Amino acid sequence: MKNVLIVDDTMFMRLSLKTMLEKNGFNVIGEAANGAIAVEKYQELHPDIVTMDITMPVVDGLEALRQIRAIDGQAKVVMVSAMGQEVMIRNAVMAGAKNFIVKPFTEESVIKVLSKV
Amino acid sequence: MSDDGISKEPMLEMYLFEGEQLVEQLEEIIIKCEKDKKFEMGAINEIFRIMHTIKGSSAMMMFNQIALVAHSMEDLFFFIRANQNVQVDFVGLSDMVLAGIDFIKAEMNKIEQGKVADGLGDELIAEIKTQLTKMKKSYEDESTLPAVVADPVANEATPKYYISSYQPSPDKKTENTKYCVKVFFEEDCKMENIRAYLVVNNLEDIVEEIYYLPVDVIDNEESAIVIRENGFLICFSTAVSYAEVESALNETAFLRKMEIDQVDQYPDEIKALHRRKEIRLDDIPAEVDFRPQLETVETSKDVDAGPGNNRQQNIISVSVAKLDMLMDIVGEIVISEAMVTKNPDLAGLQLEGFSKAARQLRKLTDELQDIVMSIRMVPVSMVFHKMNRIVRDMSKRLDKEVNLEIIGENTEVDKNIIDHLSDPLMHLIRNAMDHGLESKDDRMAAGKPSAGKITLEAKNSGGDVLIIVRDDGKGLNRDKILNKARERGLVHKAENELTDKEVFSYILLAGFSTNEQVTEFSGRGVGMDVVTKNIEKIGGSLAIESVCGKGTEIFVKIPLTLAIIDGIEVGVGKSRYTIPTISIRESFRIDEKDVTSDGDGNEMIMIRGQCYPVLRIHRMFNIKNSVTRIGDGIMVMIESDAKIACLFVDKLVGEQQVVVKALPRYLKKVQGIAGCTILGDGGISLILDAHGILARQLA
Amino acid sequence: MSDYIETAEDTQRGKFLTFSIGKEAYGFEIKYVTEIIGIQDITEVPELPNYVKGIINLRGKIIPVMDVRLRFKKEPREYNDRTCIVVIDIRDISIGLIVDHVAEVLVIPPENIVPPPAIKTGFHNRYIKGIGKVGTEVKLLLDCDKLLNDEEIDALSNAVE
Numbered sequence: 001m002k003n004v005l006i007v008d009d010t011m012f013m014r015l016s017l018k019t020m021l022e023k024n025g026f027n028v029i030g031e032a033a034n035g036a037i038a039v040e041k042y043q044e045l046h047p048d049i050v051t052m053d054i055t056m057p058v059v060d061g062l063e064a065l066r067q068i069r070a071i072d073g074q075a076k077v078v079m080v081s082a083m084g085q086e087v088m089i090r091n092a093v094m095a096g097a098k099n100f101i102v103k104p105f106t107e108e109s110v111i112k113v114l115s116k117v
Numbered sequence: 118m119s120d121d122g123i124s125k126e127p128m129l130e131m132y133l134f135e136g137e138q139l140v141e142q143l144e145e146i147i148i149k150c151e152k153d154k155k156f157e158m159g160a161i162n163e164i165f166r167i168m169h170t171i172k173g174s175s176a177m178m179m180f181n182q183i184a185l186v187a188h189s190m191e192d193l194f195f196f197i198r199a200n201q202n203v204q205v206d207f208v209g210l211s212d213m214v215l216a217g218i219d220f221i222k223a224e225m226n227k228i229e230q231g232k233v234a235d236g237l238g239d240e241l242i243a244e245i246k247t248q249l250t251k252m253k254k255s256y257e258d259e260s261t262l263p264a265v266v267a268d269p270v271a272n273e274a275t276p277k278y279y280i281s282s283y284q285p286s287p288d289k290k291t292e293n294t295k296y297c298v299k300v301f302f303e304e305d306c307k308m309e310n311i312r313a314y315l316v317v318n319n320l321e322d323i324v325e326e327i328y329y330l331p332v333d334v335i336d337n338e339e340s341a342i343v344i345r346e347n348g349f350l351i352c353f354s355t356a357v358s359y360a361e362v363e364s365a366l367n368e369t370a371f372l373r374k375m376e377i378d379q380v381d382q383y384p385d386e387i388k389a390l391h392r393r394k395e396i397r398l399d400d401i402p403a404e405v406d407f408r409p410q411l412e413t414v415e416t417s418k419d420v421d422a423g424p425g426n427n428r429q430q431n432i433i434s435v436s437v438a439k440l441d442m443l444m445d446i447v448g449e450i451v452i453s454e455a456m457v458t459k460n461p462d463l464a465g466l467q468l469e470g471f472s473k474a475a476r477q478l479r480k481l482t483d484e485l486q487d488i489v490m491s492i493r494m495v496p497v498s499m500v501f502h503k504m505n506r507i508v509r510d511m512s513k514r515l516d517k518e519v520n521l522e523i524i525g526e527n528t529e530v531d532k533n534i535i536d537h538l539s540d541p542l543m544h545l546i547r548n549a550m551d552h553g554l555e556s557k558d559d560r561m562a563a564g565k566p567s568a569g570k571i572t573l574e575a576k577n578s579g580g581d582v583l584i585i586v587r588d589d590g591k592g593l594n595r596d597k598i599l600n601k602a603r604e605r606g607l608v609h610k611a612e613n614e615l616t617d618k619e620v621f622s623y624i625l626l627a628g629f630s631t632n633e634q635v636t637e638f639s640g641r642g643v644g645m646d647v648v649t650k651n652i653e654k655i656g657g658s659l660a661i662e663s664v665c666g667k668g669t670e671i672f673v674k675i676p677l678t679l680a681i682i683d684g685i686e687v688g689v690g691k692s693r694y695t696i697p698t699i700s701i702r703e704s705f706r707i708d709e710k711d712v713t714s715d716g717d718g719n720e721m722i723m724i725r726g727q728c729y730p731v732l733r734i735h736r737m738f739n740i741k742n743s744v745t746r747i748g749d750g751i752m753v754m755i756e757s758d759a760k761i762a763c764l765f766v767d768k769l770v771g772e773q774q775v776v777v778k779a780l781p782r783y784l785k786k787v788q789g790i791a792g793c794t795i796l797g798d799g800g801i802s803l804i805l806d807a808h809g810i811l812a813r814q815l816a
Numbered sequence: 817m818s819d820y821i822e823t824a825e826d827t828q829r830g831k832f833l834t835f836s837i838g839k840e841a842y843g844f845e846i847k848y849v850t851e852i853i854g855i856q857d858i859t860e861v862p863e864l865p866n867y868v869k870g871i872i873n874l875r876g877k878i879i880p881v882m883d884v885r886l887r888f889k890k891e892p893r894e895y896n897d898r899t900c901i902v903v904i905d906i907r908d909i910s911i912g913l914i915v916d917h918v919a920e921v922l923v924i925p926p927e928n929i930v931p932p933p934a935i936k937t938g939f940h941n942r943y944i945k946g947i948g949k950v951g952t953e954v955k956l957l958l959d960c961d962k963l964l965n966d967e968e969i970d971a972l973s974n975a976v977e
Binding site: 009010011012013015016019055057082083086089090093094098099100102103104105109112113116117 | 127128131132134135136162166169170172173174176177306307308310311314315318335336338367368369370371434
């Protein structure tokens with residue numbers, strides 16, 4: 001059972017993802033509402049996978065991705081973005097993101113991506 | 118809403134909860150910006166972020182109109198954020214955003230009530246787009262900055278290659294094998310080009326060289342179309358096993374079809390690329406500054422704990438239903454505790470140890486109760502801040518400049534109560550603005566500052582919370598009110614004996630309005646009595662003070678909590694009633710002879726030189742088989758808002774703490790009965806509300 | 817609402833709980849019924865219409881009780897140990913109906929139900945949704961919604977919300 005850290009500044013999104021993941025056999029071990037907390041939680045919890053929203057206050061997804069990858073080169077981070085953020089996704093992928101999910105997403109696509117990470 | 122097989126209920130609740138919070142926040146920010154006549158970077162970012170969030174969540178929940186409206190506003194602010202020097206028409210822009218907010222609010226309201234969110238945002242979106250186009254045009258005309266949206270790194274046709282970190286092990290004599298792979302992604306999986314890049318990424322570390330077609334996957338969106346039609350071609354050479362290659366390729370999500378071939382030679386199109394080889398190191402293109410400014414997002418004072426918390430979350434959100442359940446159970450515990458410690462079986466026994474333990478238990482249940490109640494307490498700030506919007510809208514419509522001052526917004530009140538506060542407060546503020554405050558000219562003529570001031574204050578006062586709506590307008594005219602009241606036959610006391618407070622409280626009666634014109638907002642004469650009713654519904658009361666020419670103050674007193682009160686249980690016939698201790702002054706027995714009647718059958722008694730009306734509960738509520746002889750019953754003197762009367766009941770049963778339960782909604786509300794409670798023996802006692810009882814019987 | 821009612825939604829269509837008042841037999845759809853209890857102490861509440869007898873404590877929940885006899889303007893009868901309270905739940909309103917006694921749950925297929933005669937006389941005809949034929953007997957099938965909510969009641973019950 002894979003452990004997941006959900007990072008998104010919206011309660012709604014965190015709840016959506018958590019519900020979908022837990023229904024499909026993933027174990028959500030933590031949540032973070034911005035990139036700074038995400039990095040902290042990563043170090044504290046060592047999740048197998050991180051879902052990372054791109055647009056967040058304080059520290060955004062891209063920066064948090066970089067910091068996490070700097071701490072742990074094996075970190076598996078999946079970006080969650082809105083449509084029209086191709087450039088950000090590209091940058092994220094080049095910075096080491098393993099895959100990405102586009103909002104609005106369906107349970108099916110989320111699980112597809114996370115199962116393969 | 119599509120059904121993913123997940124119950125949408127908790128999601129919907131969360132969506133509405135967060136959505137409504139965000140919309141409120143947004144409203145505040147916009148109003149502030151409009152007032153300050155500037156859009157600070159922090160505000161712009163916040164607005165953008167909120168719109169972005171609402172768009173995302175609404176799209177997830179399939180509320181497409183809301184998503185579209187939010188999207189168009191997001192675009193608008195995206196532009197403003199990227200081009201800070203753009204000229205902005207503050208008022209027009211605010212109006213537009215507020216219109217968008219109203220649309221979203223209305224739709225969310227419909228959703229909350231279980232109706233279909235059928236509003237169409239087309240017109241609004243068209244307006245917003247027009248505004249955006251206008252802005253863009255005027256911006257391009259003026260500035261020399263390039264349009265920010267395009268990706269500056271876009272047009273490189275030169276293919277990039279990567280020197281992979283793959284190092285063939287020096288002792289391995291295995292040769293590299295060439296592979297040719299064609300990948301097809303699932304229909305409609307979007308951004309195939311980036312997915313393609315991911316595939317390449319995955320292979321990087323296990324290949325010696327890699328080429329792919331189309332080459333500009335990273336930079337060119339259109340390559341996605343090519344990939345959709347022709348598939349993505351990757352050719353590489355590696356010494357790792359076929360199995361490893363296949364496994365790496367299988368990590369691709371949304372893979373529809375994949376053809377893996379071992380080849381001796383790369384196909385021609387790849388060979389063509391090979392010849393044009395230019396080796397470049399991993400290169401992250403210069404970033405376009407789409408990231409939100411990383412300056413600390415200011416939490417402006419108006420914007421309280423927002424959903425995008427940039428401070429540590431030591432707060433969790435709890436469903437109100439759970440809190441209600443908790444409240445109920447704590448209430449039951451209080452009753453059970455009483456049933457144990459005050460059990461008739463123990464009467465007369467000497468139980469030192471038991472009593473000590475019982476006291477300890479009592480202490481703990483009290484504490485538990487206090488804590489649970491405090492969990493339900495919510496600051497009035499949310500409700501208060503909503504008023505900013507009302508003030509803003511009305512001051513525009515009435516052409517009156519008004520400042521709203523908010524004091525004591527952190528004062529807390531039970532969640533149940535706060536929901537019923539906003540309508541009455543809205544009405545009071547509207548009244549103040551419409552009737553209380555004079556026009557600019559009148560104010561200046563009276564030597565007042567041209568801008569009117571309305572103060573909304575909340576403070577604790579004993580077991581109640583006091584909310585004051587104060588304006589510095591023209592105040593109430595005692596004579597005018599008295600005349601109207603007399604006309605309506607509402608005056609029952611000698612006029613010179615009426616205090617100002619009593620005269621002013623006439624305006625709280627139904628149908629009372631001294632306004633000649635009916636304005637759009639008030640003056641129809643149905644306002645104040647509805648306000649009063651709503652306040653009374655939550656167990657509160659209203660009082661008015663005013664100085665003609667100077668201003669008016671409306672005092673709204675509401676109980677801290679409805680949930681648990683101390684009461685005295687009384688019996689009338691077979692029925693049992695509970696009177697809140699706080700309303701009781703004293704109780705006593707009297708003789709037949711102490712009671713006098715006036716001509717109309719109204720009874721009264723004299724106590725220490727004062728005369729008080731006697732109210733027979735059995736008559737009031739038509740209870741049979743009760744005590745009717747004065748000498749056989751008990752008088753309970755109750756008080757509310759300076760009105761005092763004596764209630765005649767059969768007997769006093771005892772003192773206890775009761776958990777207030779509402780009477781079933783189906784039943785018509787009876788004035789004077791605030792609710793009911795379940796007694797220790799399972800029976801039901803009706804809870805009397807002093808204010809209501811007194812209002813019933815006394816003018 | 818008990819789980820039984822919720823999950824067995826479909827299997828409850830066509831099932832009616834029948835009860836008698838005097839000589840007449842009535843019934844209503846079982847999907848509205850949450851439980852049936854024996855008559856218990858009723859706490860009177862002032863100013864209610866005569867057919868609403870008061871409120872009872874149902875395991876901590878306070879629900880109003882209505883005497884169906886009185887609602888149909890029939891002669892009131894004293895309650896005895898056969899008298900029952902049928903608790904129904906419609907649109908979030910729970911209410912107990914006091915009936916002489918409960919007969920049984922019957923399945924009445926739609927083909928055995930005919931619309932009530934269009935006779936204007938008979939006060940309680942407007943509460944009858946249909947006439948169900950069961951063997952040689954006839955059951956008057958009530959419209960619970962109407963029973964609880966017609967203009968009369970609306971006028972009386974001030975919307976609390």
